Every structure is written in C-alpha cells, then in structure tokens.
Amino acid sequence: MTSEEIAGLRKIRRERGWIWFWVLSYIPVVWIVKHTIHSNVADVPIILVWAVGFVYSIARGMFSRCPRCGALFFSTHGSPTLWNLLASKCMQCGLPLKADRVIYPSLE
Numbered sequence: 001m002t003s004e005e006i007a008g009l010r011k012i013r014r015e016r017g018w019i020w021f022w023v024l025s026y027i028p029v030v031w032i033v034k035h036t037i038h039s040n041v042a043d044v045p046i047i048l049v050w051a052v053g054f055v056y057s058i059a060r061g062m063f064s065r066c067p068r069c070g071a072l073f074f075s076t077h078g079s080p081t082l083w084n085l086l087a088s089k090c091m092q093c094g095l096p097l098k099a100d101r102v103i104y105p106s107l108e
C-alpha cells in the first residue's frame with residue numbers, strides 16, 4: 001500500500017467516525033437540552049446545530065473518494081448514496097476500508 005492510500009483510508013474512517021459521533025450523540029444532546037433549558041425557543045438553535053453537523057458529516061462521507069481508484073468510495077453507480085455508508089470496502093474497486101491494518105503472517 002502506498003502512503004496516499006493509507007492516508008485516504010484513514011480519512012474515510014475518520015469521516016465515518018464523525019457520522020457515528022452525531023448518531024450516538026443525538027439522544028444525550030436532546031435529553032440534556034430538555035432537562036437544562038426549559039424553554040422551547042432556546043433549545044431550537046442547539047438542535048439545529050446538531051442537525052447541521054449530522055448532515056455535514058453525512059455529506060462528507062457520501063462524497064469520500066477511494067484513494068486507489070478515485071471513484072466515490074460508498075457509491076455503486078458513480079452517484080453518492082446514503083445506504084452504502086456502512087460498506088467495508090470500496091464499492092468500485094473493492095479496496096477494504098481496513099486494508100492498511102491487515103497484518104499478514106510471515107511466510108517463514
């Protein structure tokens with residue numbers, strides 16, 4: 001693997017990590033906002049910030065490029081798709097997302 005491929009795969013994993021951060025933070029954020037701010041007017045901006053962060057991270061993930069083939073990593077037909085964000089390999093060339101972490105046994 002080249003250093004560009006390793007860096008590209010790390011970037012894609014980091015972007016997927018942000019998606020999971022926003023997904024898993026939704027319930028705690030809503031709970032904290034509802035229990036600390038008792039005004040419906042004041043909690044709207046906080047929820048909007050969460051929603052913008054979530055949509056932004058989804059968009060970054062959908063438009064991630066494969067470091068090997070240059071196509072959209074999670075796209076089967078060349079257009080961005082939301083449903084393939086859980087894929088473990090490039091939908092075009094098959095490059096595994098954890099290819100740089102694989103430890104091959106020695107051939108001794």
